[in-house]
Amino acid sequence: MVEIWRGPFMESQHWGHAVVVNANGEVIESWGNPDEIILPRSSAKMLQALPLVESGAADAAGLTPEQLALACASHDGAAIHTDRVRNWLGDMGLGEDDLCCGPQLPDDRPSKKALICAGEKPCRIHNNCSGKHAGFLTLARHLGADIADYVNPDHAVQQAAKLAFEEVTGLDTPGFGIDGCSAPNFATSLSGMGRAMAAFAAAEEGRSARDSAMVRLREAMMAHPDLVAGEGRACTELMRATPGKVAVKTGAEAFFIAILPEQKLGVALKISDGSTRASECAIAAILARLGVADPSDPMVQKRLAPRILSRAGEDTGGIRPVAELWAG
Amino acid sequence: MVEIWRGPFMESQHWGHAVVVNANGEVIESWGNPDEIILPRSSAKMLQALPLVESGAADAAGLTPEQLALACASHDGAAIHTDRVRNWLGDMGLGEDDLCCGPQLPDDRPSKKALICAGEKPCRIHNNCSGKHAGFLTLARHLGADIADYVNPDHAVQQAAKLAFEEVTGLDTPGFGIDGCSAPNFATSLSGMGRAMAAFAAAEEGRSARDSAMVRLREAMMAHPDLVAGEGRACTELMRATPGKVAVKTGAEAFFIAILPEQKLGVALKISDGSTRASECAIAAILARLGVADPSDPMVQKRLAPRILSRAGEDTGGIRPVAELWAG
Numbered sequence: 001m002v003e004i005w006r007g008p009f010m011e012s013q014h015w016g017h018a019v020v021v022n023a024n025g026e027v028i029e030s031w032g033n034p035d036e037i038i039l040p041r042s043s044a045k046m047l048q049a050l051p052l053v054e055s056g057a058a059d060a061a062g063l064t065p066e067q068l069a070l071a072c073a074s075h076d077g078a079a080i081h082t083d084r085v086r087n088w089l090g091d092m093g094l095g096e097d098d099l100c101c102g103p104q105l106p107d108d109r110p111s112k113k114a115l116i117c118a119g120e121k122p123c124r125i126h127n128n129c130s131g132k133h134a135g136f137l138t139l140a141r142h143l144g145a146d147i148a149d150y151v152n153p154d155h156a157v158q159q160a161a162k163l164a165f166e167e168v169t170g171l172d173t174p175g176f177g178i179d180g181c182s183a184p185n186f187a188t189s190l191s192g193m194g195r196a197m198a199a200f201a202a203a204e205e206g207r208s209a210r211d212s213a214m215v216r217l218r219e220a221m222m223a224h225p226d227l228v229a230g231e232g233r234a235c236t237e238l239m240r241a242t243p244g245k246v247a248v249k250t251g252a253e254a255f256f257i258a259i260l261p262e263q264k265l266g267v268a269l270k271i272s273d274g275s276t277r278a279s280e281c282a283i284a285a286i287l288a289r290l291g292v293a294d295p296s297d298p299m300v301q302k303r304l305a306p307r308i309l310s311r312a313g314e315d316t317g318g319i320r321p322v323a324e325l326w327a328g
Numbered sequence: 329m330v331e332i333w334r335g336p337f338m339e340s341q342h343w344g345h346a347v348v349v350n351a352n353g354e355v356i357e358s359w360g361n362p363d364e365i366i367l368p369r370s371s372a373k374m375l376q377a378l379p380l381v382e383s384g385a386a387d388a389a390g391l392t393p394e395q396l397a398l399a400c401a402s403h404d405g406a407a408i409h410t411d412r413v414r415n416w417l418g419d420m421g422l423g424e425d426d427l428c429c430g431p432q433l434p435d436d437r438p439s440k441k442a443l444i445c446a447g448e449k450p451c452r453i454h455n456n457c458s459g460k461h462a463g464f465l466t467l468a469r470h471l472g473a474d475i476a477d478y479v480n481p482d483h484a485v486q487q488a489a490k491l492a493f494e495e496v497t498g499l500d501t502p503g504f505g506i507d508g509c510s511a512p513n514f515a516t517s518l519s520g521m522g523r524a525m526a527a528f529a530a531a532e533e534g535r536s537a538r539d540s541a542m543v544r545l546r547e548a549m550m551a552h553p554d555l556v557a558g559e560g561r562a563c564t565e566l567m568r569a570t571p572g573k574v575a576v577k578t579g580a581e582a583f584f585i586a587i588l589p590e591q592k593l594g595v596a597l598k599i600s601d602g603s604t605r606a607s608e609c610a611i612a613a614i615l616a617r618l619g620v621a622d623p624s625d626p627m628v629q630k631r632l633a634p635r636i637l638s639r640a641g642e643d644t645g646g647i648r649p650v651a652e653l654w655a656g
Binding site: 104179274 | 332334335336337339340341342343365366367428429430431432441444445455503504505506507508509510513515581582600601602603606638639640641642644645
């Protein structure tokens with residue numbers, strides 16, 4: 001799907017699988033194997049957040065679009081993220097210790113530098129999934145369930161997430177893996193994930209509780225690109241480059257999804273080797289192919305055709321999608 | 329060649345090419361395509377250092393085994409590396425500005441933290457290739473060539489490196505790419521690179537100027553694993569785990585070589601997608617397969633079968649070589 005060139009040589013290459021699915025759940029375009037069984041990792045966060053909204057928990061807790069965006073986020077631990085999650089937990093009378101995710105050093109440079117140079121350790125709120133976990137806690141409270149063990153696959157919160165995941169992907173999950181944040185991450189097929197994203201894209205406000213929840217979550221993501229990832233990050237910059245046209249979300253091990261409300265299309269892709277440089281290039285190529293991203297936009301170009309420079313700044317090569325993905 | 333597992337699912341996988349070559353230059357074992365054209369990147373440093381030793385430049389400058397190890401190194405910018413390179417340049421009456429490589433933030437944590445927290449910028453001596461460049465400058469001086477432009481592909485130093493590279497790989501190079509340190513990196517086939525490593529492995533002191541140079545370089549690497557890479561790095565730890573048995577060297581974009589003097593074997597491998605986690609696992613697997621690395625040694629295990637932990641420390645999966653590479 002993606003080639004790495006240095007001078008006249010293709011030095012490395014990335015294979016993968018991708019699907020574009022329409023409102024009827026039909027795969028209208030695919031690369032690789034649409035039936036590949038995958039772990040969507042953080043690309044499934046808007047699916048994991050569905051019960052939070054559908055159950056009425058979000059309204060009962062008065063969650064704002066900013067908080068819904070954080071529930072779907074893999075944030076980089078900047079103050080705009082950690083302050084909001086800390087306040088969210090505080091509003092519930094909870095704190096960092098109630099999060100089941102482990103601590104993670106922020107990717108946000110200023111926050112990272114401040115912690116390291118102060119000799120301090122990161123906390124659980126810095127974990128890129130802390131917003132998702134605040135959402136889990138909000139749902140656990142609303143369901144009157146135990147909040148101590150909300151990442152247990154048998155817990156009401158995870159059972160609700162599994163049910164929504166299976167209904168929207170249209171498949172029974174073959175199982176789960178434990179994610180980096182300790183929560184179960186359910187497996188499905190690539191086309192199942194594409195179907196779920198198409199459902200988010202085609203959802204209409206008021207048509208059903210699920211449709212309304214999907215609309216609120218996708219709109220929250222598009223309204224707050226900075227909360228979904230962070231400054232300089234692919235999800236944030238690609239959504240800023242395509243205002244209101246697409247919600248994108250990356251997942252660990254080179255997963256990526258896109259929700260295109262105007263075309264009512266869903267996209268899901270997995271780079272087989274788990275390389276982020278390739279998943280970012282591939283999603284940018286597909287967004288350009290579908291006409292929602294302008295390939296000349298610097299924030300799109302940065303992923304679609306980045307140059308590889310030497311330490312001294314010379315142009316030594318570049319990354320580019322294969323012609324089958326986007327001929328340019 | 330390498331699989332990434334999370335729970336019951338193979339989440340990602342890495343393909344690649346590898347060869348084991350004997351003293352006669354014959355490929356005795358291979359995976360993938362032995363004829364694949366590759367850029368060996370930093371795995372070619374001992375080849376780029378051959379003219380430095382063969383020409384007599386190393387002896388004329390009184391270079392020590394430590395300096396020869398640094399000429400073959402991709403060091404992590406720790407004080408043990410930068411102090412020695414700075415002194416080496418000083419002995420020639422030269423300094424940082426005479427290096428053609430660009431500045432690079434050290435991978436060595438203490439050095440990196442010190443620079444960042446002091447608000448200082450890294451210099452060219454921190455570049456992981458600064459030892460190779462000090463060697464280039466030493467050769468340029470010895471040849472009476474211009475020292476200002478020694479990375480120019482037409483410069484006597486690079487022409488000498490190209491000639492040695494072609495003679496030892498047994499192939500005319502199809503061209504070069506510019507490396508991250510601004511020097512040309514010549515292309516060859518994977519089997520050509522394996523042949524070159526087998527020549528280093530089979531070389532005998534005194535049999536020829538080239539053989540003697542090969543012995544001095546491979547012995548210098550094995551004698552100073554800490555100078556070839558750095559604390560915690562794969563090359564350093566794999567050589568410490570196999571004292572005197574093998575010289576290994578990684579290269580960017582997932583290249584790896586091994587020189588096995590006792591068996592007179594050379595190994596070269598390339599993970600197609602450029603992933604280091606896979607090239608480190610694959611070389612550890614091949615060293616275990618060839619009987620020079622003990623798979624139960626923690627420093628080998630760390631690359632051969634590392635566990636993937638959640639941020640909270642739970643075991644969520646692992647990395648492992650495919651059975652065709654090493655059945656364990």
